[in-house]
Amino acid sequence: MTTHDHLGVPAGASHGTPAEQGFAMPAEFAPHDACWMLWPQRPDTWRYGAKPAQLAFAEVACAIAESETVFVGVNDEQYENARNQLPDHIRVIELSSNDAWMRDMGPTFLTHPDGRLAMVDWVFNAWGGLEGGLYFPWDKDKRIRTKIAEMLGIPRFVAPAVIEGGAFHVDGEGTLITTEECLLNANRNPELDRATMEALLWDYLRVEKVIWLPRGCHLDETDGHVDNLCCFVAPGQVALTWCDDETDPQYTITREALKVLEAARDARGRPLAVHKLPQPAPLYIAEDEASGLDRLSSSHPRQPGDRMAGSYVNFYIGNSVVVMPFLDAAHDEQAREILQGLFPDKRVIGVPAREILLGGGNIHCITQQQPRP
Template sequence: MKTQYDGDRAGISRRTLLTRTGAAAAALVAAPVLGGVQPARAAGSWRVPGEETPHKRTWMAWPSSSTIWGSSLSLIQADIAKLARTIATYEPVIMCADGPTAAARAGTICGPTVTVISSIPVSDCWMRDTGPLFRVDGTGGLDSFGLNFNAWGENATSFYGIPASAYDKDRTVAQQVAAYAGASFVRADVVGEGGGVEYDGDGTLMATESCWVNSNRNPGRTRDQIEAELLSRFGASKMIWLPGVTGKDVTDGHIDGTARYIKPGVVMVQLAGAVRPDVWTANAQAIHDVLVNSTDARGRQLQVLTIEGPDTLPRIPAGKQKQFLSSYMNWAVTDQAVITTQFGDTTKDEAAKAAIEAAYGRPVIQLDLDNLYGNGGGGAHCVTMQEPNS
């Protein structure tokens, strides 16, 4: 068991596709593309590189809170461990666990290929949203910033009744991971999550307005102000604002379940399969329609690839299917492979695998992560954060 008890070193259901009881109807927030074509970034300037570029390692967090997970905790832990072991086949994985007891369990379940540390306290497993965004400057420099995680606009409390204090440790994860990695750290002047923004590493961002221009995260901030801050932090020059869905899931419509960058100039969109509620079907189509008419920061017309979600979820009880995050898009990219999921719809699973492999030119590993995608409502991307080679 590769476990480090280095405490002296510096340093739920997350998403539901069911309508909340008493919640307002979801709103499709259609937004125009902002920003014109601008010069490419200057050589040596700081930027968050695309996820397809080489990694030093992947960061994850071990769930150990019964307050958050209740009776589902062991099932979620099993899926997190399966994913961590798979990623560790391709690149190093550091798993942050909340103290020695949690670290010991994580090490036992994850096995010797995953490095478990107990010096960075964590509340839950959503490292994409709680961890730092690492930047490089092309000359060997590494720094980072955080997006001031506030439990998805405190939606974890308003949706599920989980006390806000249950996420207190996750509010400081970003700076502690950065310190462990030896990267300087600053806090951004906006509130949000890493799963709420996609970046190509070449000057262009895309995000849903519903996540960012939202009073539960950035009250009093205009879209232009939020855009300017994100562009500055990511080292980008153009934002593509996409339609979003408000009030239907705890994230208010994170982009990483629907549209992802493959590489600069190329994006992939998942059009909804038969099991997705109508609001998400309409939103996916609206996102697609914006992107096919978009150019990036370098003036390239985006190439928009598409896949379709599953039409059946044979392993999931009918009453739970509308809660299920049936997204192939929420993959984790490693240096040598892409790790995603399969849902038991053989035709759609195989088609998605073939399309993602063709897009990346890398093998695609499909795992059964039903508990994470079902009880957790998040996926492989949601629970990982890459640290790039500097």
């Protein structure tokens, strides 16, 4: 049972809403003080005891650390291993979790015009709870936001909704983009309709305009997180994963999204410039990749031949670098060149990321930016 004070606010949480107090969520492309990650170790998510995934996470952490401080949270039993695998300038801290998706388990950071930092503590139910969730339990994940708030000494606003960080992107100027498939899913917030959800997003992120895309990438096990499909790269500009193969279910999804984006206006009344990123060729779990996993009844099965929701849009925007997944040799360099054109003042670093994708997400999913107030 959650401990509450006499006003019904969870212990250690701030009263009121962030918007009431003048806090808002800045864009990912705004300056950061740090990036937060978690260390993979779950054997039913990551094959062969997560050793291949740990190498990939370490490479992502090192690339981002060229740009900003990186914190990696680690369960106690993996602390020494992580500390020895990661270079000294990456900050390794004991921060227990059930799995390693900091974007979704971690806080959403907010800033205030007077230079203060705060966070939103969303309800987390492992992407669907007992109705389609990916594992059980998620008790350690639920404590991550509280622990980070304690470490940083910042206000923590507890939101009354199940929302993951990968389910939305903001432009920092009042606009948020998301998918109906995720935010209005019956396994998240069945009692909330679109208008109520928009009001809640204003209260906790201070966004004035929500652009609703119908659905996320094909077979995305997060129920359509927008960060695998579309993201802001600048005010009035988005990157959209794109498919030209009419036989691929992703073909229709991308065109549905494009139709909405081309008709939309952001909170400032601007039309959106849409930059298309090619999707990798369809990627499937190989026999040897599936055989290295523990088989548990409490977790999402990963079988040989299952298609993975690979996307180049799942990248991280740092202060001086953009870290993107390399997934398909036929398209990696083309995607990197497009991103380099969108971020001419940053160095675009491609990291081999199939091991991360095998776990169900990618580089944006395993990172969470801490903005500079």
